[in-house]
Amino acid sequence: MAHSVCVNITSHPLRREESGVDFVVEDGGGKFGELRVSKGGVRWKPKGKQDHHFMSWETLDQLMREQPRR
Numbered sequence: 001m002a003h004s005v006c007v008n009i010t011s012h013p014l015r016r017e018e019s020g021v022d023f024v025v026e027d028g029g030g031k032f033g034e035l036r037v038s039k040g041g042v043r044w045k046p047k048g049k050q051d052h053h054f055m056s057w058e059t060l061d062q063l064m065r066e067q068p069r070r
Helices: 057-066
Strands: 006-010 021-027 030-036 041-046 052-056
Touching: 041 057, 052 057
Parallel strands: none
Antiparallel strands: 006 021, 021 030, 030 041, 041 052
16 A cells, blocks of 8 residues: 655744644545644544544654564
């Protein structure tokens, strides 16, 4: 499954969740989800869902270190 990722970047420091950088991820069937990167961590909002999943930078670091390198 090929994905397309678009980003809208502004040139200011990330201080609050509202000023995060938003990535829109699409697959062959349209929108796959949205990823917001902010000072506090990352938020993933799947297609068709109102609520997002939040992960702090510390938790993301721990999770990624547990994954095998490719």
